[in-house]
Amino acid sequence: xxxxxxxxxxxxxxxxxxxxxxxxxxxxxxxxxxxxxxxxxxxxxxxxxxxxxxxxxxxxxxxxxxxxxxxxxxxxxxxxxxxxxxxxxxxxxxxxxxxxxxxxxxxxxxxxxxxxxxxxxxxxxxxxxxxxxxxxxxxxxxxxxxxxxxxxxxxxxxxxxxxxxxxxxxxxxxxxxxxxxxxxxxxxxxxxxxxxxxxxxxxxxxxxxxxxxxxxxxxxxxxxxxxx
Amino acid sequence: xxxxxxxxxxxxxxxxxxxxxxxxxxxxxxxxxxxxxxxxxxxxxxxxxxxxxxxxxxxxxxxxxxxxxxxxxxxxxxxxxxxxxxxxxxxxxxxxxxxxxxxxxxxxxxxxxxxxxxxxxxxxxxxxxxxxxxxxxxxxxxxxxxxxxxxxxxxxxxxxxxxxxxxxxxxxxxxxxxxxxxxxxxxxxxxxxxxxxxxxxxxxxxxxxxxxxxxxxxxxxxxxxxxxxxxxxxxxxxxxxxxxxxxxxxxxxxxxxxxxxxxxxxxxxxxxxxxxxxxxxxxxxxxxxxxxxxxxxxxxxxxxxxxxxxxxxxxxxxxxxxxxxxxxxxxxxxxxxxxxxxxxxxxxxxxxxxxxxxxxxxxxxxxxxxxxxxxxxxxxxxxxxxxxxxxxxxxxxxxxxx
Ligand SMILES: Nc1ncnc2c1ncn2[C@@H]1O[C@H](COP(=O)(O)OP(=O)(O)OP(=O)(O)O)[C@@H](O)[C@H]1O
Ligand SMILES: [Mg+2]
Numbered sequence: 011x012x013x014x015x016x017x018x019x020x021x022x023x024x025x026x027x028x029x030x031x032x033x034x035x036x037x038x039x040x041x042x043x044x045x046x047x048x049x050x051x052x053x054x055x056x057x058x059x060x061x062x063x064x065x066x067x068x069x070x071x072x073x074x075x076x077x078x079x080x081x082x083x084x085x086x087x088x089x090x091x092x093x094x095x096x097x098x099x100x101x102x103x104x105x106x107x108x109x110x111x112x113x114x115x116x117x118x119x120x121x122x123x124x125x126x127x128x129x130x131x132x133x134x135x136x137x138x139x140x141x142x143x144x145x146x147x148x149x150x151x152x153x154x155x156x157x158x159x160x161x162x163x164x165x166x167x168x169x170x171x172x173x174x175x176x177x178x179x180x181x182x183x184x185x186x187x188x189x190x191x192x193x194x195x196x197x198x199x200x201x202x203x204x205x206x207x208x209x210x211x212x213x214x215x216x217x218x219x220x221x222x223x224x225x226x227x228x229x230x231x232x233x234x235x236x237x238x
Numbered sequence: 239x240x241x242x243x244x245x246x247x248x249x250x251x252x253x254x255x256x257x258x259x260x261x262x263x264x265x266x267x268x269x270x271x272x273x274x275x276x277x278x279x280x281x282x283x284x285x286x287x288x289x290x291x292x293x294x295x296x297x298x299x300x301x302x303x304x305x306x307x308x309x310x311x312x313x314x315x316x317x318x319x320x321x322x323x324x325x326x327x328x329x330x331x332x333x334x335x336x337x338x339x340x341x342x343x344x345x346x347x348x349x350x351x352x353x354x355x356x357x358x359x360x361x362x363x364x365x366x367x368x369x370x371x372x373x374x375x376x377x378x379x380x381x382x383x384x385x386x387x388x389x390x391x392x393x394x395x396x397x398x399x400x401x402x403x404x405x406x407x408x409x410x411x412x413x414x415x416x417x418x419x420x421x422x423x424x425x426x427x428x429x430x431x432x433x434x435x436x437x438x439x440x441x442x443x444x445x446x447x448x449x450x451x452x453x454x455x456x457x458x459x460x461x462x463x464x465x466x467x468x469x470x471x472x473x474x475x476x477x478x479x480x481x482x483x484x485x486x487x488x489x490x491x492x493x494x495x496x497x498x499x500x501x502x503x504x505x506x507x508x509x510x511x512x513x514x515x516x517x518x519x520x521x522x523x524x525x526x527x528x529x530x531x532x533x534x535x536x537x538x539x540x541x542x543x544x545x546x547x548x549x550x551x552x553x554x555x556x557x558x559x560x561x562x563x564x565x566x567x568x569x570x571x572x573x574x575x576x577x578x579x580x581x582x583x584x585x586x587x588x589x590x591x592x593x594x595x596x597x598x599x600x601x602x603x604x605x606x607x608x609x610x611x612x613x614x615x616x617x618x619x620x621x622x623x624x625x626x627x628x629x630x631x632x633x634x635x636x637x638x639x640x
Binding site: 059062064065085088089090091092093095097099103104105106107108112116117119120122148164 | 243244246247250254255258259541542545546547548549550551552553555634635638
């Protein structure tokens, strides 16, 4: 499902080079729920950006769903993100002019799905993340945790083949975090949803099939946590 | 993805942005577009008004629609009565008026001035010009009059006003006697029957007597200096000119525009240059303003544009949503501009600008409005497209970081 080989990402800022990834290889099978952990600045978001087709590595190869995504044109990458990927940004990245519901169904609108269907799916998923009574609120009228859950709902609404989530529980209390993780686990177990999730919390490990720990742009260790 | 679905998303995003974006900026931008529109339409409407006033003046008081003149080398048209009948038989011609002109000297209360005196057939003249309707004092001539004269208001003048170089007798009133010295040495004294004021300065500095009297003094028979011709409707002068010539009329035929000569054409030309400059300036202002507004708008939404791209929205959809917003602003701006312009036009119709030649009413021509709308769109679309395109092209993560 995901095959990344020897990824490097070097940011050049004037004379200073920041090597955010220094040769990361990773492969994730369909239906795996993988956690990515590591200290702040270890390259977790950078890796997720590359796998989410939001950034290109300085070198290396990425295959998603048997597609060499680095060979795709910008337009094809956009289409790939729209149709196959769900991405939860570390900072939510909602559209401020749209309500929670509109944020969630926007991509369905782009895909040209029937209105009845996408309204039902969007309402449904918002209810599942506990925002049934916040659908008509805009970003400025939502708390950080609520915004985060809208971002999760938006990533899930089109049943992506890969879900990439960058600290999706960072702003949630442990009760809500648990319900989100339970939702991820159900999707993973019932629908074979492939999930790659960045996390800081030790207790999240019990949800993951596998934990990949990064350190200074390299994979430090890989631990199996539970049977996939 | 189907183009239509894409447009639907663009429209969706544009509409949400208009509805939920800053109202102040929106209203301000629309007002700016509206004022630019007014500016684009206003000057042409005044120029059209000037041209229209000038045309109306020339036709109503100076020339009629067409002027028949003597053949090359002759001073007078001969066989006037039969020529009149011949011309009046042409369908679409509603009247002809022979005029005999003489350069005379007027004497009044020890003052004198030189100007033109016309002999006319009063009834014929009424069928061509509207001078008789513009009497400020007394009455117009009747066919039988021999010792009566009607005089333009400038020529009659007012006591103590030297007329700034124009011929004036400074204070003639109805009932006064005025002596006229003809170029052939004859002298007559006429009683002033009426005074007219048309605002056409060539007419207001002249006077009229009957052709019967003029022919007697000059010894003419069935002759005239010109025949003025009135057509049913204005604007088809060239057509009627050809028609007249094709009916075998041997005399020279000129339209009122040709008679008025280069003066109007020159004035119109100068006005058109002023108009072109003003239009250009307005359009440049429109480009700059719309460009700045959209640019600020898009720069402020860099992050949002980045997010839209990140979740899989094609950059063309994003660009189109900005173009649609500009389209909306331009349409509403043009509509508001039309309302403002109607207000200005209504005001200037009630309180017209006064030009030499008479009051000028703004004439808003559909073509000028269409042209203004078209140029506003031509200008605002690229001004909206370019900034949106520049930002939508940016790298996603750079845009999202803002
Ligand atoms: N655009 C950029 N320009 C320069 N350096 C960058 C850029 N983005 C990230 N970095 C650097 O790359 C390294 C990895 O960053 P990254 O965001 O991947 O860390 P992270 O593991 O997600 O950290 P956190 O847990 O704080 O989110 C950091 O040292 C960061 O400063
Ligand atoms: Mg991060």
